[in-house]
Amino acid sequence: MTTQRDIARTAGVSVAVVSAVLNGTTHTRMSEATRARVLQAMENLDYQPNQAARSLRLNRTGMIALILHKLDNPVYADLLRGVYGAASEHGGTVLLGDAETMRSSSQFVTRLLSQGTVDGILIRDDQLYDDDVMAELRSHPKPILSLDHDQHHPWVGIDDRRAGEIATRFLLNLRHRRIAFIGGAPGHAFQQRYLGYQHEMQQAGLEPAPHLATGFGEQAGADGLRQALQLPAAPTALVVNNIMSAVGVLAAAHDLGIAVPDQLSVVGIHDVALMQHLRPAVTAVRMPMYELGQAGVHALYDLMAGNPHTSGTITTPEPELIIRDSATTLTNT
Amino acid sequence: MTTQRDIARTAGVSVAVVSAVLNGTTHTRMSEATRARVLQAMENLDYQPNQAARSLRLNRTGMIALILHKLDNPVYADLLRGVYGAASEHGGTVLLGDAETMRSSSQFVTRLLSQGTVDGILIRDDQLYDDDVMAELRSHPKPILSLDHDQHHPWVGIDDRRAGEIATRFLLNLRHRRIAFIGGAPGHAFQQRYLGYQHEMQQAGLEPAPHLATGFGEQAGADGLRQALQLPAAPTALVVNNIMSAVGVLAAAHDLGIAVPDQLSVVGIHDVALMQHLRPAVTAVRMPMYELGQAGVHALYDLMAGNPHTSGTITTPEPELIIRDSATTLTNT
DNA sequence: GTTAGGTGACGTATCGTTAATTCACCGTAG
DNA sequence: CTACGGTGAATTAACGATACGTCACCTAAC
CATH class of the missing domain: 3.40.50.2300 (Response regulator)
Structure with a gap:
């Protein structure tokens, strides 16, 4: 594994500069030549920042959890795409959990949050609301956003x-x-x-x-x-x-x-x-559902950034009737 | 966030002892009374070990990735249950990825591995084998196990x-x-x-x-x-x-x-x-499929432990014919 | 009375990153 | 000639958990 130290050594600079190049930090300055050298070294050594170290230092992991009621419900397929897409726009990773699994494996979500495994949670579980899991969730400082009309958490929903x-x-x-x-x-x-x-x-x-x-x-x-x-x-x-x-x-x-x-x-x-x-x-x-996933992720990131959130319903696009063959005009026979 | 330092302070011991209690380390010894005091302090302060710090120190995250071809294929429902169940037996977490997503969001898997986000990968993707993604995968040191007959990786499969x-x-x-x-x-x-x-x-x-x-x-x-x-x-x-x-x-x-x-x-x-x-x-x-998921996880953990792996097919239980109504005796009419 | 060995615990370097602080150097204004 | 500001960096202290090395104390054997 190549680290910033390796980059620093081969580029002839200090790790501080490497980190600054990586993050675009303005505090630590450098010349264009130096920046180029560092970038080149990163390229050559195929440098990938270590997530664990970043997480430890920054106190965030760039990972959000998505908890669904029953993963194999096909209505979630589009939702998933929306969530994954939006999360990767934010440079984030999605940890997917099934609510069933969650209940069985002791305090799955709670652990995720308090162990700092994820930065926030997106949850869609129509059957979880009265559970004590919810109580546990509320006792944690990290943002939780519900993808359903919800009286306990901020939420975004469909119409x-x-x-x-x-x-x-x-x-x-x-x-x-x-x-x-x-x-x-x-x-x-x-x-x-x-x-x-x-x-x-x-x-x-x-x-x-x-x-x-x-x-x-x-x-x-x-x-x-x-x-x-x-x-x-x-x-x-x-x-x-x-x-x-x-x-x-x-x-x-x-x-x-x-x-x-x-x-x-x-x-x-x-x-x-x-x-x-x-x-x-x-x-x-x-x-x-795709849009719900997207909107949910954006709202969650908003929440994580500390912005106040106003819950609400996605009104565009509107629910759309897809006419096929299972309904027909009533004939008075 | 409660840390080992906090525990150590309230229990009147050093962090070394706290860590030892947590991990059952034999190197650092302690009296039963001390151990009890530490456990009590953990309980009181609701201590949860910080994953990022552990990952950094131990160079493993306790997370495995499961990459599927199309997540919303219902045949994966049981597989998922098997994987999640077995992973949590090992104290691990599962990061679920869709192969589509993977291909689109640049080098998803590669990043997971080289950034140290996951310790190993379980993959089931019938359409990935000729991809250069596979080449990328092979260039990484962390174990990959295929849930399909595979000529490139260790695998477990169904019959x-x-x-x-x-x-x-x-x-x-x-x-x-x-x-x-x-x-x-x-x-x-x-x-x-x-x-x-x-x-x-x-x-x-x-x-x-x-x-x-x-x-x-x-x-x-x-x-x-x-x-x-x-x-x-x-x-x-x-x-x-x-x-x-x-x-x-x-x-x-x-x-x-x-x-x-x-x-x-x-x-x-x-x-x-x-x-x-x-x-x-x-x-x-x-x-x-449930058993495939379980076996896959166990095999992957084996691999991660450095044990040699022999690929093979799950033969028990056997594929089982479920007779319903779509097939009937041919009548020579 | 000295010491070997056992018990119970502590101190601290380390993992890789980030960011605050410090610092050396150079050109220029006074 | 000195002081000063700007440029381009280096040093280093965290973040939390782990494990190696060390050490103080006590008991018992010689």
Whole structure:
């Protein structure tokens, strides 16, 4: 491993100059010739600054943690790209953690922070909010930013309410009247989506169905469909809160002999590549997850720089309806 | 931030003793009473060792990198769990990287290694092998372990050949004779799976079809199906090399009016939760990805400890056929 | 009474970087 | 001729943890 000392020796200068060249420090001055010599030496010896030493000296590592609820949820794919991209703009590295892992391996996040492994944390975990992990987090001085509407931390979020509105309005425009809203859990971002649904229903002079909060994933979709069918007035259309639940809805509908979209229209919130490869291809509201990742990182760096932060929702780009084949006009047969 | 100095002061000992208590060093001895006092002080002051300082002193960070080809491929979900679990057994942290990101953000991996950010690398990237990134990697002293059959690095792998055999044999037992093999790219692990297919076909006295290497993902499945239909003898069954391609096969079959499994049986290699929620649910060969992750980490730690490594395939558990609804007996109608 | 050996602990150099302080030199103004 | 300011550097003290070398003290053997 080549160190600044090696560079200094071969360039015939002191380590102070090497460090100054590296960091563009104005305090320690040098001539152009000297700077060039140092740069040349760095090139020749393939110098790479030692991160551990920098971290120790500067008391920051240039690493941020991203904690996600379930890493393998495909809606995170774009988020990840956004986060990685923005972090590398800032010269930072991303440490990715799954919230499950976090809970099991004792105080994963806490250790990251207090051991100085990361400079800040980006967190998106819809199920963590009541945990004592959160309490631990709050007791630490390093910034934490939530990628969800959050009452405990600064946050940036996507426009969940708008997504609910868009999905619902689309179905209303297709002349559906009995529209149910399934999936997710109460008290989360999902609540916002339900509010959007509720709002649109009321605007249309209709009674909103209760939120069938069956949870997450494929199974939640199947459960949601079954519960929706028990509703006093069986729905002709469904807003599905969680995109992977849409897969479950399709499967359950198939198993129950319900044709989608002819007998049941389905619109999902969040769009992933998979949706266009299902049959029927699923109409979904695309959320700006890439932008969320970017904005989250920038906001976190802001926070780390000590700037005050105003939490808020990303409004551009807007959630966008991607029309495919799982929803169609209600025919009065 | 609490340091060893603080502990030493409050416990009335020197930092040397604090460090010794922490590390169980035998060199520096102490009485039980002293040790207890130090531990108590650590507890009281909520001491957490500073990672940066340790890394600098010990010249290792306790962090390993895991580089995957496409993070959002669901087959990696179990792998991740295996890796995270095993790493935390070793007291290590995992830095996750996507190979795409790596290529774009200049020399991501190289920097990780030479800046001493990680102690070793676990890599699974089917498309990286001819890249000059690999050349860069090899020029570094820190251990790299591939999670794929690899001619350049030590590796651990799963039994891809066996998976090909199992899928093919299952279809043969269902009386299929014209079986095609689609998806993937030549020269990779996928080659092994094809060899397994080939072997079983020959055992059964049949002519193997050529490997229709249409690549990865859903589109590859659709392309593979179309190419398979062009074959001199149109197949009645398909072995699909990549599980996400199975989704594409199903969609393309639907679009072409081919009923699965009645007109076409499909078996995928690799199993993910999604497969049981598709209609028809996809019969697939489950690969021990969790175990691959574990074994990879253990092997990497072995390597980092300076032990010689013998590359090899994980044979227990064996690839396991999960029978669902996408493959059925060939009826001679 | 001296010393060898064991016990329990301390002092400090070191890892590679950064940044504050110091310093030598030179040209020029007074 | 001296003082002074500017230029271009070098020295060095941290940052926190680790481990080597040292040392004081006590007991017991000779």
